[in-house]
Amino acid sequence: QDLEEAFQRYDKDGSGELSKTEAYALFSERGLNPRSRHDQEDIAKLLTEVDSDNSGSIDFEEFQDLVQRLSEKKRLVQHLSESRLGKKIGFSDLQMASLREAFFVLDLDGDDQLSMVECKKLFANRLQSQFRTNDLNLLFHSFDADESRTLDFPEFLRFFAHLSARLDRISSNDMFGN
Secondary structure, X not given: OOHHHHHHHHOOOOOOOEOHHHHHHHHHHOOOXXXXXXXXXXXXHHHHHHOOOOOOOEOHHHHHHHHHHHHHHHHHHHHHHHXXXXXXXXXXXXXXXXXXXXXXXXXXXXXXOEEHHHHHHHHOOHHHHHOOHHHHHHHHHHOOOOOOOEXXXXXXXXXXXXXXXXXXXXXXXXXXXX
């Protein structure tokens, strides 16, 4: 989205600057609603930091800085959430780093989502010989929680954990002649 258009959308009074109230709408839209006094203090501190001319409002240049900082903050929050999920599933930090790298390598269009076509690269070798294509399609769609026809990173983690467990069972059965 064009930042100038976004700025104008938040600038409800058309003053060319965002009041703190107008700027708070950006936080809400980005899913960064303050849930505690500490969160409110962090937002106030951030607004003060980006208000480089100390005018008490945010001009377009300051808005660009604010959007960048919010994007970084959101990525950090998302990364921490994904790391907690990975630990809950049973992945080590090293495995999480490898999975994150694999996800971004597979994400050919860079949209932070994996389509079935992009995931097929993962299946190209060992997995394809262990699973029928229809089984993989069904499995893929069963982990697509939001029914977007793609997997975001948390969905990919669950999907990969399930695939790994199935492959372990297959390998164990092969080893014991079952």
